[in-house]
Amino acid sequence: MMLKITINGLDIEVEKGITVFEAAEQAGIYIPPLCHHPDLPTFGGCRICMVDADGKIVTACRAPVKDGMIVKTDTEEVRKVRLTNVELILASHNKDCQGCSRNNSCRLQEVSAFVGINQDRMRKIRRSVEAVKPDDSNPFFHRDFTRCILCGICIRTCEEINGVAAIDFAFRGFHTRVSVLGDKPLKDSKCESCGECLVRCPTGALYLAKPALVEREVESVCTYCGVGCGVKIGVRGDRVIKVDGNRDNPVNRGDLCVKGRFGFDFINHPERLKKPKIKKDGIFVEATWDEALDFIADKMHDIKAKHGADALGAISSARCSNEENYLFQKIFRALGTNNVDHCARL
């Protein structure tokens, strides 16, 4: 069912059941979001997306559209409430933007600029950042509490997307912070280090342990398991320095596990085998691909001729893609054997 609503004087038709925030997005009208994330259920805690809906100040991210609703996103009252809220967040936020991994890609910066933070007004604020030491126990990503805006996106991600629920809000009021059971270091929790929270953090509160300045991205498929998640491999020079999930890939829609996201060190490892080796006189000797493939083909022919096709057996790898595994079993069936297995089954 379609509903008619008016946003900032613009008459639009929207589907029943969506929120004012989504309706505004469809109409191309910007409402500043902080704790809202399209992947997650709404929270309604940051109070930045407040709009005037039929004369009432409501959070756009939670308010459902109603037929005939008149929404104003830019009244003086709305501007004032939003401005005060952003000022209040900044009052206890570590504003060392130059030293932040998210400088220039930070949602708080974006929203601050939009609501019109100005330094004259900020002088009235009493700055007070709680000195809590960062949690750098996890080898892949760290948490800087002084940059956390308590939007809860990481918490909802962990619970709703990954189903792990390793983190939650702890303590109360101004002393609230994101923590794990027993307020231990993250590494001592049930966190699986998938890094989904890191990807969604709107500020620099969660940041990579090793900063990565990506030069170019290469689309690929994760080599770890048969799921075959789509990845975007971040490269600098000839080295892989970062892996992101590919949100356009229908397999994983951007999600990755700890191995896929962080387990790429082996690619650049000096001991990694890059060429095939053939054992000669008890010692592995480097060979070309042609030599290696010829060697395997000859051996297979010999065995088949001597003992029949069922004397052959083949084990493929979960690190190959589905397509590669399909071709692999096809070859051996064509050779006349069904002795095909796969490491994921063992």
Next chain:
Amino acid sequence: MIQKFDVIEKEALENLEKEQKSDIPQIYVGCATCGNATGAQSVVQTITDKLEKENIKAEIKEVGCIGMCFAEVLLDVIKPGQPRISYHGVTPETAEEIVDSYLVKDDHRPDLALGYFGEGGPADVERIDTGDVFKNQQRVILKNCGIIDPENINEYIAHGGYKGLAEALEMKQEDIISVLKDSGLRGRGGAGFPAGRKWESCLKPQADQKYVICNADEGDPGAFMDRSVLEGDPHSVIEGMTIAGYTIGSSKGYFYVRAEYPLAIKRLRKAIAQAKEKNLLGDDILGTGFNFDLEIFQGAGAFVCGESTALVMSIEGNRGWPKPLPRPRTTEEGLWGKPTLLNNVKTFSVVPQVLSKGADWFKSIGTEGSPGTAVFALTGKINRSGLIEVPMGIELKKIIYEIGGGILDDKKFKAVQTGGPSGGCLPEDKLHLAVDFDTLVKAGSMMGSGGMVVIDESTCMVDVARYFLDFTFEESCGQCVPCRQGTQQMLEILNDICEGRGREGDIEYLLEMGDSIIKGSICGLGQTAPNPVLSTIQYFRDEYEAHIKDHACPALVCKNLIVFHIDEEKCTACGRCRKACPVEAISGEKKVPHTIDQNKCTKCGICFQECPERFSAVVRLTGKENLAAAASGKEG
């Protein structure tokens, strides 16, 4: 009336009659938390031992709080054929004296007595129930508190208890709701939502299970109304909840009581067991086929869990956070997603009387818009602090000057704070205002759940605002930005103002921020948190300005803005202040007027207290000039 109840009632009344006709004296000791804190238990022990040792026949009853907290420990004696005589400030020693002189002999000890209740008391003792404390009160919710033994269900029944339930069980559910609607009863938790409408909206939804919750998470500083009701008359609340269960079609109720109320919890447990034994609770109540069970859930001490949705989250085992709007009403989707009726202790406790005495009776008390009574915990700089119950519409000044007996030490009245940390401060020219839900809100304060703190001239209003804001800052749940960060920011600014770092424009900024916090916060805690600041700015702006512009605290409270100084002409060099000073900041010899070394002085105020009133040589000075003089060492 249900036959089964007639039997129960008859038995209770016979018991009461037997007691009244008995030739054994009755001793009542106020043993609510307030009484116990002042030593009621040791009084009970002393008397019990003494009666046993000397073989004196008398019955001791531990009763709830009658509301005269200023007079604790209260011990009342009813001798056969005599009115109830009340003794105040009783200690184990005076308790023994009372037993010796009044129980054994016949000297009623006017020197120890506060007064008597009823008619025909001794001439040399005042009558209490028609005196200043009680004449303006109308005790409906508190009618049994301090009168009956809360651990004896028969006494409650003999005083008209469970009659409302027995009647309700024979009524149609819709009829009960229309009586409540007719009565105009509004929820006593603070917001004043019409109870009849709430019950109705909980009756309508169809569900396999509904819940009744009693909100006893009383947390306002200085408020103890709900605790006193639970400790003094627990059955009234159980009866009210059972009626609610029958009306909305629920078989399960929860008491959400804060764990800091152990005595209330103990008495509730006992009361629930007694009610079950008498078939007034549990399965097949009074043979009507209606089942209703009650469970006690102890709150862990978060103030915000008094908010209905946070309370529900807390029972469900979640973090006690209010649910942001828009959300389904608790009456439609509450505990475990089922329709839930949530009312305050006092609301439930008055329902049985509304049903048994009728809507017209209830409407005859109070005002048109706010019928019934209001219970207040009257505290602060007042002569008679305590728990009072007044008809709605009574003037504030009647409460303060007649019931409360005026300001302590004959000081000047400055303000009255109502509604706890969500309320505001009203000045002297608002004392003519009538106490009801709507009038106080219009004046910038609110009824709240019933805290009333009286403030005198020696209190700094900026400091008062800071006190309440410190409370909401500590109790903010942390979910939404305006409340979590806003209360902290306002508190920082108030700290600055009180400590001499206030800036031009701070007042305007507080007003602006307060407005945004009210509009932007998720729940009632944040939406009312700025009220103490806004109302003190509204009525006492000059005090804020004095702090900021002149670094002066007119009430001479804010430590950083005052200096202690010895007036040379008045000082007789007695040496008391010098000896008392813990940091040896005072110098002087015999016959040489003393001086204070401002570099050493920690402003503890001991010298000020030590200096005899007839000299009054130690004075407190405030303002930029005095502070500067003290800092440069010229003053001393």
